[in-house]
Amino acid sequence: MNLTIHPAKELFGTARVPGDKSISHRAAMFASLAEGESRVRNFLPGGDCLATLGVLRALGVTIDQPSSTELRIDGVGLHGWQEPVAALDCVNSGTTLRLMAGLLAGQSFFSILDGSSQLTRRPMARIVEPLRQMGATIHGRQDGRLAPLAIRGNALGGIDYTLPVASAQVKSAILLAGLYSNGLAIVREPAPTRDHTERMLTAMGAQVGKLGQVIASERPRRPLLPLDLTVPGDISSAAFVLAAGLLAPGGHITLEGVGVNPTRTGILDILQAMGADLRIENLREEAGEPVADIIVTGMGSASRGDAASRRGGVTPPLPPLHGVEIGGDLIPRAIDEFPVIAVLATQARGRTVVRDAAELRVKETDRIATVVAELRTLGARIEERPDGFVIEGPTELHSAPVSSHGDHRLAMALTVAGLAAAGPVLVEDTACIADSFPGFERMLRSLGAELTENE
Ligand code: S3P
Numbered sequence: 031m032n033l034t035i036h037p038a039k040e041l042f043g044t045a046r047v048p049g050d051k052s053i054s055h056r057a058a059m060f061a062s063l064a065e066g067e068s069r070v071r072n073f074l075p076g077g078d079c080l081a082t083l084g085v086l087r088a089l090g091v092t093i094d095q096p097s098s099t100e101l102r103i104d105g106v107g108l109h110g111w112q113e114p115v116a117a118l119d120c121v122n123s124g125t126t127l128r129l130m131a132g133l134l135a136g137q138s139f140f141s142i143l144d145g146s147s148q149l150t151r152r153p154m155a156r157i158v159e160p161l162r163q164m165g166a167t168i169h170g171r172q173d174g175r176l177a178p179l180a181i182r183g184n185a186l187g188g189i190d191y192t193l194p195v196a197s198a199q200v201k202s203a204i205l206l207a208g209l210y211s212n213g214l215a216i217v218r219e220p221a222p223t224r225d226h227t228e229r230m231l232t233a234m235g236a237q238v239g240k241l242g243q244v245i246a247s248e249r250p251r252r253p254l255l256p257l258d259l260t261v262p263g264d265i266s267s268a269a270f271v272l273a274a275g276l277l278a279p280g281g282h283i284t285l286e287g288v289g290v291n292p293t294r295t296g297i298l299d300i301l302q303a304m305g306a307d308l309r310i311e312n313l314r315e316e317a318g319e320p321v322a323d324i325i326v327t328g329m330g331s332a333s334r335g336d337a338a339s340r341r342g343g344v345t346p347p348l349p350p351l352h353g354v355e356i357g358g359d360l361i362p363r364a365i366d367e368f369p370v371i372a373v374l375a376t377q378a379r380g381r382t383v384v385r386d387a388a389e390l391r392v393k394e395t396d397r398i399a400t401v402v403a404e405l406r407t408l409g410a411r412i413e414e415r416p417d418g419f420v421i422e423g424p425t426e427l428h429s430a431p432v433s434s435h436g437d438h439r440l441a442m443a444l445t446v447a448g449l450a451a452a453g454p455v456l457v458e459d460t461a462c463i464a465d466s467f468p469g470f471e472r473m474l475r476s477l478g479a480e481l482t483e484n485e
Contacts, residue, residue, distance in 0.1 A: 033441075033460045033471065035448025036480035038274065040328060041281035043477045047268045049074040049099065049261035050289050051466050052198070052226050053319065055082045055125045057101075057257055059133065060230055062091040063209075064105035065253035072261040073101050077465040078123035081145075085130060088114045089141075105256055108209060113139035117178060120145040122394065122465055125199055127177060128157050129227075132203030135166035136210020137183035144178040148436060153392050154179060157203040160191045164207050164215065188213020195389060196362040198223035198293075201245065205231070205238065208247030216246045221359040224293045229318045230257070259317040262289030266366040267467045269297045270442040272326050273370045274474060276306050276351070277377055277450040279330030283477060286312075290322045296364030298324070300371060303354045304378055353380035353423060361387045369443035372401045375421040376410040377450055384418035394437040394465075401440065404432040408447055408455065429453030438465040445470070449479055 054074040059082060061068030073079065075098040083093055083101075090112035094102040120126040120143055127143050131154075134141050144150070150171075158174035167182040168174055188211050193200055201217045205227055208215025221243070228245055231238045234254040239246045268288045275283035290298070290310065301308050307327040314321055329350055353375060356364075361384075364371070368390055375382035390397040402414045407430050411422040427447055434441030434457060441460045448455030460483075463470050471481050 031459070031461045032484045033445060033457045034482045034484065035445050035455045035457065037451055037453065038278040038449035038479050041275050041278040041283055041477040041479060044284040044286060045271065045473050045477065046286050047263040047271060047288065047473070048076065048467060048469065050264040051076060051078060051266065052125065052224055053230070053261045053289070054079040055129065056226050056230050057259055057261060058082050058086060058093070058103065059129060060234060060254065061103040061105055061257045062086045062089070062111070063108050063133070063254055064234060064256040065107050066105050066256040068103045068105060068257040070101040070103065070257060070259055070261065071099065073099050074261065074264065074466070075099055076468055077121060078126065081119065081121040081123045082126045085118045085120060085126060088116070088118055105254070107253055108250070109138070111137060114141055117142040117144040120149060122146050122148050124149060124152055127154070127179070128199040128203050129206060131157050131161060131168070131179060131181065132206035134181045134183060135161045135164070135168065135207050136186045140180070140182050142178050142180045148394060150177045156195065156197065156200045160189060160200070160204050161207055163191065164189045164204070164211055166207065186211040188215055190216040192218040193220060196221040196223050197389070198227070202227040205245060205247040209236065209249060211249060214246050214248050216244060219243045219245070221362050222293050223362045224291065226291070226319070233257070233318045262316060262319050262321045263287045264466070265289050265294050265297065267470070268324060269367045269370050270446055270467070270470070271473065271477070272301065272308070272324060273374050274446045274449050274479065275326040275328055275477070276301070276374065277330070277446065278328040281328035281478070282325070284323055284325045286323045287321055288324050290320045293363060296360045297367040297371070299360065300354060300356060300364055304351045304374065306351060351378035353378050353382040353421070355383045357385040357387070361389070365389060366439060369397060369401050369439045370446055372405055372412065372419065372421060373443050373447045373450070376405060376412070376423050376425055376427060376447070378423045380423065382421045382423065385415065386417055388417040390418070395435045395440060397437070397440065400435045400437060401443070404440065404444055405447065407432050408451060427451035427455070429455060431456040431458060433458040434460055434462055436462050438462040438467065442467060442470055445474070445481070
């Protein structure tokens with residue numbers, strides 16, 4: 031599927047983005063290990079989280095889905111999963127594969143974690159190494175550097191592990207294996223990463239301790255309590271809609287019920303540093319996670335201004351967005367948002383530098399290479415660096431065909447670029463948007479964007 035995006039005029043309205051992907055995965059996995067029935071509302075019915083449900087069902091868990099966003103999960107207890115009869119298909123989902131590896135390492139059966147050609151290219155040594163140090167028996171291609179991974183579950187010991195990269199997936203894999211280990215599983219992170227695993231396990235009665243950037247888990251003394259939870263809106267999905275709203279001249283968008291866990295709000299800090307007109311209201315806590323409404327006012331983009339003047343309209347002023355330098359601890363707090371940050375930077379005045387972000391190279395695509403290549407096709411002045419990119423703005427983005435490379439976040443970032451461009455932009459290969467944001471196109475249309483789908 032392809033999408034043609036027409037330059038946006040104003041985007042107006044109130045919307046709710048789908049449930050948080052990271053929290054949805056964890057809710058389904060952990061609920062399956064509780065004793066009793068869990069209820070999850072606003073579950074993300076995206077491809078990645080559906081892969082998690084498929085894996086859990088293959089382990090013998092009964093999951094009712096009265097609607098696409100509601101789950102009733104019959105928890106089987108920490109030792110209630112059954113040996114699967116076939117390889118577990120994680121499709122494109124790195125979170126499914128890496129977190130499940132931690133949980134499967136301590137079971138009393140054999141399992142294989144497999145996935146798409148996109149997933150089996152991604153690095154797995156980062157989880158295999160610490161899990162092996164805990165005593166896990168894991169085999170995989172290239173000595174466990176790549177999936178599929180074959181896991182012969184067995185007794186695990188404790189670990190005191192300093193993460194070589196700031197990764198919530200690796201931290202979680204170790205903490206989850208810690209639920210099955212005979213000693214403490216201690217993880218030291220180089221910078222804070224999303225802490226949904228710790229929050230949810232604590233809410234379920236597990237002993238997960240945290241002291242600064244040192245986190246520890248252990249074998250729970252009692253069964254995990256079932257969940258009754260409404261998943262907050264995904265700030266990583268909200269980022270695309272907020273960016274679209276900011277680049278459209280004069281519009282106004284309110285996103286209700288967005289998760290604003292401080293380990294995830296790097297994007298809000300970056301938008302504010304760029305001078306965006308952004309308000310956070312109605313801050314509250316739901317099921318152990320902070321949630322708020324986020325409101326943006328459109329500032330227009332350089333390319334829109336030029337387009338308006340060519341049509342004889344009134345040229346909006348250059349956007350007040352300006353370039354920023356982004357690095358250090360901010361990177362993991364905004365790790366999934368860099369494709370859209372790059373788009374915003376093309377419309378901001380001055381230079382934007384992203385550094386310390388080499389992790390972007392091992393996401394669904396090498397997001398440094400793919401973002402640079404595709405934005406350049408649209409006319410952006412963007413240079414690749416080993417650990418990030420440098421963008422000089424503002425530049426008028428022009429009409430051209432671009433490709434998502436099968437990467438959901440690149441597909442959505444290019445859609446936002448299309449809204450800010452001077453002419454229509456064709457984004458090829460957009461079915462992947464449903465991996466994390468089913469209904470993205472519909473939501474943008476409801477706010478006033480013009481998008482056409484072509485097979
Ligand atoms: C995730 C952690 C991040 C993020 C991914 C989801 C999670 O990955 O990019 O989209 O749910 O724990 P890393 O742990 O590889 O940084």
